[in-house]
Amino acid sequence: MTLARTLRQALTIARRDFTATVFTPIFLLFLFAPLIMGSFGAIGGMGAASVADARADKARIVAIVPPPAMRAFKESDGRLRAVFRRDEEQPPALVTVAPDGRGLDQARSLFAAKDYEASAVLAGPLDAPHVLYGPRGKRAADYLGVLAGDALAAAKLGGSLPRVAVVKLPVARAGGGAGASGYRQSASFAVFGVFLLNLFLASQVVGTMAEERNNKVIEVLAAAVPLESVFLGKLLGMFGVAILFVGFWATIVAKLGSVLPPDVAGALALQTAVGLPTFGLLFFTYFTMAYLLLGSAFLVVGALASSPREIQMLSLPISIVQMAMLGLALAGTAHPEGAMGWAARLFPLSSPFAMAGRAATEAALWPHVAAIAWQLLWVSLFITFGARLFRRGVLQSGSAKPRWFGRKPVAEPLT
Incomplete structure (x- = not known):
């Protein structure tokens, strides 16, 4: 099977999943979920602040x-x-x-x-x-x-301290940068940004495969196209939903940022070693890589889960894995040249988080090219392994043992 045919089949399934997800009323609730959660958080925060203020007043x-x-x-x-x-x-x-x-x-x-x-x-x-x-x-x-x-x-001194007339003169850094501390803050923002987006979006992939497995739709798709195309198509379809979500909220945040006072906007501006345009491109690229890596892993989990109860039981290990990757990436950002930094960049699930932070602190671009190629390799491995595992474990087709176990001896005819 040619690569073009595989991509064409995957895009067909991706278009089907994207349309089935976006053109539904429930998608609006998903789209405005951050606003709903933020409203509840603001209400709780206001209540806690009022209690704290009442106590502070006394x-x-x-x-x-x-x-x-x-x-x-x-x-x-x-x-x-x-x-x-x-x-x-x-x-x-x-x-x-x-x-x-x-x-x-x-x-x-x-x-x-x-x-x-x-x-x-x-x-x-x-x-x-x-x-x-x-x-x-x-x-x-x-x-x-x-x-x-x-x-x-x-x-x-006779009743009062002398008053000192202080003259304050602001000094701008050479080049307008914020120095190493500003780069580290931007690196932490990048790591947390990629993590939060994937925490909210990549986990949605788990339920899609399990739902279609229970509805017996996956068997129909597997009979029509190879499972690798099915897995890749579903991953691309949910990634399209994630891009729509991110684009919607990025536009709103950009519009809100344009109406902020200049001093507030300057204080919130990111300071990066590679420059803001390149940093934005790398941030989106590593969000894509993290989504594809975590999404392909979650797709395998959802394919093997046979009921919503099993999905709920798997939610905790999934969250623990994501938090572990966040901790590893933050530790690697704090010590980029140490063993923890190299481990965070080389381990496939934490590599996008760690490299997003590195984009803020290091100006060299060649490590990002190597990291993206490394992450794409693992995406293809996860999809291939997941499809074979699903075929053998769930559809119960294909060889029962890997080829390296050897073939069964052929019985000789009786003479």
Whole structure:
């Protein structure tokens, strides 16, 4: 059978599967699944944030200091809080209380106050204070220690610390790059991006083959065309669905990015060693390779599963394998020239993830050519092995043993 005929048969099956999947009402639910899941996540996040905000509104750090030191504490607190950004967790609001002579007993009693929830309480002399803190209050206790040092310095200088007029001058890196740290962040984004897309899309392949096996459709297809064409066609058909999904959401994200403020868009921009156009092409290529590799492996699993229950039982091992490949790729990205990095790039299931990260950190292009050829080899091996395994194990056709076991001896005629 020629390669052209195999591809023609595979594309016919791919067109059939693509049409049967896309032109159905249920596909709209699949297409908008990220929006639905994001909405549920946003609702849950808003609920958790409201609970956290309500608790943070009542949280306080308390300083038991004499009235002359209260002003220094408040000035230092206002100056230090200006260092925190809005998106950073700030220490709880400061409350100053005059000492009543009970020392640490007064500090302990403030943890039972009804007006607020004390996270940490400072008591004693400023040069050797005692700081009591409750659960999750160690950071607040450290902050109170810094305030005590500032207040003590202000007292020795006559009541307040000198103000320093700082002149801030932004400096851009040569070439406009973000350096090694920016490349590593882009590499992590690439690895996670390829992983999340395949986690959501490649697993869909498992159910397609199992469903048609239960409906006896696969036997009809196998009688008409070779199983290799069936496997490749189904893989290409579901890949077409994945491309439609990715293209739809990529367009929406691109439109949303165009309306962002310039400073926000600049902060979110990727910094890659190969340049953004080449990185985008390599990212799509490695997403394709990861989908074909994982999809062909999942296709074999779905072909061998005889019921939806078996598919559900196989979902956990499939997810574990995907998480293991993510961990291996991230470890390889952190140590690209070590043994873990080479293992991540050479192991077929993790190779697309690791090489997508390498595209962000390394400018050389020849390793990507070799990696893509290596991954295509494994795709063909997975499809060929899956088709033969399905033919012998499920359709129960073909030779019962591989050829290397030898042929059975031919019986000699009786004389």
